Amino acid sequence: MLREYLKITMAGAGLFCLTVGFNRAANADIAACPTTISFGLTTPLTGGLALLGTQARNGAEFAVDEINAAGGITGKKIALATEDTGASSTDALNAMNRIIDGKPLVIMSSMISPHVFAQTESVNKAETPFVVAATNAKVTAQGSKWLFRNHAHDGQLADLIPEYLVKSLKKTKPGILVVADDYGLGASKGIQAALAKLNVTPVAMASYAPSDKDMSAQLLEIKDKGADSLILFGRPSDITLVLKQMGDLGIKLTTIGNTSIVAQTTLNNLSAAEADGNYAIGGMIPQTATDPKILDWAKRVQDKYKVPADNFTVAYYDSVYMLKSIIEKVGCDKPAIRDALAATKEWKGMLISYQADANGDMAHTLGIYRNKGKVPEFIGPIKESGF
Amino acid sequence: MGQLVVNGLALGSIYALVALGLLLIFNTVQIVNFAQGQLLMLGAFIGISGAVKHELPMALAWASTMLAMALIGIVFMVLVYFPLRGRPPFLVILTTIAMGIVLENIALILWGPLPVSLPSPVRGPPLRFAGVVISMHQLFIFGTLAVILLLQYLMLTKTRFGVLMQATAQDLHTARLVGIPVNRTIAVAFALGAMLSGVAGLLVAPIFLAEPTMGGSLGLKAFVVSVIGGFGNLPGAVIGGLFLGLIETFGARYISSNFRDAYAFIVMIAVLVAWPRGLFGEKSSEKV
Numbered sequence: 163m164l165r166e167y168l169k170i171t172m173a174g175a176g177l178f179c180l181t182v183g184f185n186r187a188a189n190a191d192i193a194a195c196p197t198t199i200s201f202g203l204t205t206p207l208t209g210g211l212a213l214l215g216t217q218a219r220n221g222a223e224f225a226v227d228e229i230n231a232a233g234g235i236t237g238k239k240i241a242l243a244t245e246d247t248g249a250s251s252t253d254a255l256n257a258m259n260r261i262i263d264g265k266p267l268v269i270m271s272s273m274i275s276p277h278v279f280a281q282t283e284s285v286n287k288a289e290t291p292f293v294v295a296a297t298n299a300k301v302t303a304q305g306s307k308w309l310f311r312n313h314a315h316d317g318q319l320a321d322l323i324p325e326y327l328v329k330s331l332k333k334t335k336p337g338i339l340v341v342a343d344d345y346g347l348g349a350s351k352g353i354q355a356a357l358a359k360l361n362v363t364p365v366a367m368a369s370y371a372p373s374d375k376d377m378s379a380q381l382l383e384i385k386d387k388g389a390d391s392l393i394l395f396g397r398p399s400d401i402t403l404v405l406k407q408m409g410d411l412g413i414k415l416t417t418i419g420n421t422s423i424v425a426q427t428t429l430n431n432l433s434a435a436e437a438d439g440n441y442a443i444g445g446m447i448p449q450t451a452t453d454p455k456i457l458d459w460a461k462r463v464q465d466k467y468k469v470p471a472d473n474f475t476v477a478y479y480d481s482v483y484m485l486k487s488i489i490e491k492v493g494c495d496k497p498a499i500r501d502a503l504a505a506t507k508e509w510k511g512m513l514i515s516y517q518a519d520a521n522g523d524m525a526h527t528l529g530i531y532r533n534k535g536k537v538p539e540f541i542g543p544i545k546e547s548g549f
Numbered sequence: 550m551g552q553l554v555v556n557g558l559a560l561g562s563i564y565a566l567v568a569l570g571l572l573l574i575f576n577t578v579q580i581v582n583f584a585q586g587q588l589l590m591l592g593a594f595i596g597i598s599g600a601v602k603h604e605l606p607m608a609l610a611w612a613s614t615m616l617a618m619a620l621i622g623i624v625f626m627v628l629v630y631f632p633l634r635g636r637p638p639f640l641v642i643l644t645t646i647a648m649g650i651v652l653e654n655i656a657l658i659l660w661g662p663l664p665v666s667l668p669s670p671v672r673g674p675p676l677r678f679a680g681v682v683i684s685m686h687q688l689f690i691f692g693t694l695a696v697i698l699l700l701q702y703l704m705l706t707k708t709r710f711g712v713l714m715q716a717t718a719q720d721l722h723t724a725r726l727v728g729i730p731v732n733r734t735i736a737v738a739f740a741l742g743a744m745l746s747g748v749a750g751l752l753v754a755p756i757f758l759a760e761p762t763m764g765g766s767l768g769l770k771a772f773v774v775s776v777i778g779g780f781g782n783l784p785g786a787v788i789g790g791l792f793l794g795l796i797e798t799f800g801a802r803y804i805s806s807n808f809r810d811a812y813a814f815i816v817m818i819a820v821l822v823a824w825p826r827g828l829f830g831e832k833s834s835e836k837v
Contacts, residue, residue: 208654210762212662342807368806373766375757378556379801399664399760406756410675410684411552431666431758469663 191493195267198241199234199494201226201482202266204257204281206274209249210372213398213427214474215272218295219244220467221478222270235486247272251280262288267494268485270294273313273474275301275344282306291499293481295474298348302521310503310522312484313477314445316345316395318528318546319420320352323393323443326530326544327418328360331441333391335365337384337415339377339404341396342369349395349420365389370400377404378411385413394419398427409436420444424531424538426470434535443544445473446513446529450540456512477525480511517549551681553798559687561794562694563753567771568778568786569701570745576705576781577714577738578630580641584649586768588625588743591652592618592750593759594660597667607670611751615744622743623736630739649768656761667754690752697745698787705783714738766810773813777820779830789828792816 203222206215226242234240243264245257254277261269262284268291271278275298282304285292292309294301299317302309327333338353340346346369357364366387368380381404384392392415394404401422421444422428429437448460448471463471492498506518516524526549530541571585595617599610629648633641669686676683705711713734716724725731757763774793778785793813800812820828
């Protein structure tokens with residue numbers, strides 16, 4: 163009897179000691195954080211990619227300002243250091259080296275894949291958690307244990323867009339028109355492969371340089387070859403031109419592509435007739451949300467920056483809050499933050515839940531949208547297979 | 550086919566308009582202004598500020614843009630040309646490239662990165678003829694190019710100011726010695742060159758959208774068409790512009806759209822190999 167009593171007492175005491183010890187360790191981790199917790203961000207703020215980079219910066223900065231106004235992370239303020247990459251990968255690497263010199267706790271980089279490819283090795287050497295939105299599917303296949311992606315990638319889109327076009331919209335003679343850069347050409351290859359799996363051959367494939375302003379020749383080629391639909395991949399400014407020129411030339415095709423088609427910056431420069439009926443699949447945008455809190459958030463971002471919030475704004479906003487919740491749990495130890503990012507499971511962001519896979523991809527839910535006049539409508543979510 | 554011709558000519562007309570501004574300055578001070586495309590971008594944004602933001606009547610927005618561009622042209626001359634006058638030309642040319650980057654960033658700060666559109670000054674349904682669509686704005690571009698080419702040609706060949714410009718271009722020191730107000734002549738050339746870019750910007754913004762980086766590519770193409778036409782030759786620049794517009798459009802349609810930008814430079818090299826002074830370049834000799 164006495165022996166049993168002693169066993170229970172010893173076990174209870176042991177459990178108590180473990181619990182206290184664990185809590186002390188956790189508190190010690192948070193206490194070990196510096197007075198100001200440093201985040202780094204590189205993104206294009208000048209040059210031809212400035213719009214995308216600005217929308218990302220706005221999301222991160224808006225979240226940091228909110229968190230700091232609410233007292234910071236367990237009382238410690240976040241300092242966000244931002245470096246402009248311009249449109250060049252060399253400048254992106256230089257910008258990253260300047261950020262690394264500041265010894266940030268975590269680093270975020272942009273949606274521009276060539277920039278992230280150029281930066282990854284430096285960040286690996288700095289052994290710092292690295293969150294990006296770069297859309298090239300291969301970004302997370304580099305084998306970096308520090309790199310995580312907070313946004314849908316073109317590998318997902320390349321599978322989902324052809325599938326939706328063929329199976330749901332019943333179109334079997336698509337033309338493909340993409341911007342001739344890493345983003346568009348990478349997506350085009352994936353789309354062609356996905357169409358082949360569906361036994362569909364595109365009737366025409368064309369591209370335009372990022373600086374091109376006249377896409378009428380490509381559109382006429384697609385029309386002349388008898389396309390019944392158009393798969394369109396590009397940035398908001400060039401997507402706007404394509405849709406305007408389709409309207410001018412009287413070309414009416416079921417058009418589907420990335421979220422640039424439903425981006426507010428695109429719709430602002432189109433007439434209702436030019437925008438109407440076009441589909442998009444991609445990262446979730448806040449404009450179609452039904453939650454008044456999200457709509458209010460989008461309005462506050464627009465009011466503050468005079469630039470509409472888009473899918474990237476949401477992704478970077480979510481990333482800052484995700485990092486905040488991780489730091490609150492594991493403190494300011496970089497490997498611990500990395501491990502926590504890798505273990506992310508059903509972390510609820512503004513519009514989607516994030517879940518890290520083995521490569522570090524965390525966004526697996528995309529949105530299907532259709533423009534009704536100049537207003538994008540949310541048709542529904544679509545998940546990457548396996549999630 | 551007909552549609553490709555119309556669209557190619559419309560694109561080429563825009564290249565030609567920018568080239569006319571480029572050549573006006575070149576024909577006066579023998580300097581290639583590589584920031585001409587960025588001046589076009591400023592013209593587009595100033596027009597948008599007037600017509601869209603401040604809701605001025607279109608005619609007033611165009612007039613105020615012209616006035617602003619004339620001032621910008623003079624400021625450009627004071628900042629870029631005067632401090633380096635007499636130095637090797639490549640220094641001035643490099644400075645114009647740098648100034649172009651500065652102007653892009655100023656535009657980014659002032660107007661932000663969002664692409665914005667300007668309404669066309671002409672309204673009306675497009676013309677349709679045998680399956681070819683020609684918008685009112687495209688017709689307006691063709692008409693504007695023809696009028697500007699004619700006016701510029703008359704100014705340079707039939708007016709006293711045109712003679713002063715040519716004299717200044719040929720020998721600045723002698724021109725000064727014979728009493729020509731050289732600085733005033735150069736200032737007018739820069740003002741008119743910037744105004745021509747402003748017109749091009751106002752014509753481009755309704756169809757191509759305005760954004761801070763819009764000028765780089767157009768400015769470079771204006772240089773290419775000037776070389777193709779024979780540097781300094783106004784009708785040559787217009788024909789070079791129309792030719793390049795057609796080559797790009799037909800090349801993108803029938804060869805490959807992947808190399809559209811390359812066509813401009815391939816054509817330029819081919820023309821220079823066959824005609825080293827360009828299609829309409831005049832023979833010149835220099836005393837050594």
